[in-house]
Amino acid sequence: EAGVAQSPRYKIIEKRQSVAFWCNPISGHATLYWYQQILGQGPKLLIQFQNNGVVDDSQLPKDRFSAERLKGVDSTLKIQPAKLEDSAVYLCASSLGGTGNYGYTFGSGTRLTVV
Amino acid sequence: DAKTTQPNSMESNEEEPVHLPCNHSTISGTDYIHWYRQLPSQGPEYVIHGLTSNVNNRMASLAIAEDRKSSTLILHRATLRDAAVYYCIPWGAQKLVFGQGTRLTINP
Numbered sequence: 001e002a003g004v005a006q007s008p009r010y011k012i013i014e015k016r017q018s019v020a021f022w023c024n025p026i027s028g029h030a031t032l033y034w035y036q037q038i039l040g041q042g043p044k045l046l047i048q049f050q051n052n053g054v055v056d057d058s059q060l061p062k063d064r065f066s067a068e069r070l071k072g073v074d075s076t077l078k079i080q081p082a083k084l085e086d087s088a089v090y091l092c093a094s095s096l097g098g099t100g101n102y103g104y105t106f107g108s109g110t111r112l113t114v115v
Numbered sequence: 116d117a118k119t120t121q122p123n124s125m126e127s128n129e130e131e132p133v134h135l136p137c138n139h140s141t142i143s144g145t146d147y148i149h150w151y152r153q154l155p156s157q158g159p160e161y162v163i164h165g166l167t168s169n170v171n172n173r174m175a176s177l178a179i180a181e182d183r184k185s186s187t188l189i190l191h192r193a194t195l196r197d198a199a200v201y202y203c204i205p206w207g208a209q210k211l212v213f214g215q216g217t218r219l220t221i222n223p
Binding site for chain 2: 004045093101
């Protein structure tokens with residue numbers, strides 16, 4: 001089965017610019033997650049979708065970050081405007097369901113550098 | 116979210132078994148215990164999960180204490196490709212919350 005696809009793989013932008021990341025989950029996976037991983041730390045959940053509805057966005061900095069999942073499949077995560085502290089790897093993951101009996105499949109991530 | 120305690124780092128030799136411990140004393144009765152690992156420059160990879168009984172799959176075994184306050188991930192025969200950060204995560208509140216994990220080094 002194909003894995004979780006993410007693009008771009010790397011992105012370098014200047015502070016105050018905007019950037020968007022794309023994720024295509026595994027076919028049939030209803031639940032999609034975006035995580036932020038700062039160097040040396042574990043991933044931090046930003047937002048969780050169930051189909052195309054938001055389940056949890058309590059950790060998403062909503063003044064600059066936004067995410068959508070149209071038609072319950074692909075998802076985009078946007079940052080506008082970017083700050084230096086947004087430099088991190090942005091990981092997308094998907095699972096069959098939102099309960100503990102399903103494992104997550106992660107993509108390889110997008111490494112963002114804000115200069 | 117249940118709090119977990121894992122060693123910051125562990126070291127083992129190739130072709131030997133590795134036992135990675137995790138304490139999760141505040142786990143709730145319905146939380147599954149998940150283990151993920153992250154190789155350098157890659158996203159986390161699912162390893163195994165369980166609720167009460169011990170579990171085996173092609174990658175590893177998961178031994179869960181009877182009181183569920185701790186668990187151990189067992190790699191039966193470590194290879195160099197098993198060098199990674201291993202995360203133990205009690206699944207609660209409908210989301211995976213990652214801690215710092217254990218950095219496993221495998222010596223040839």
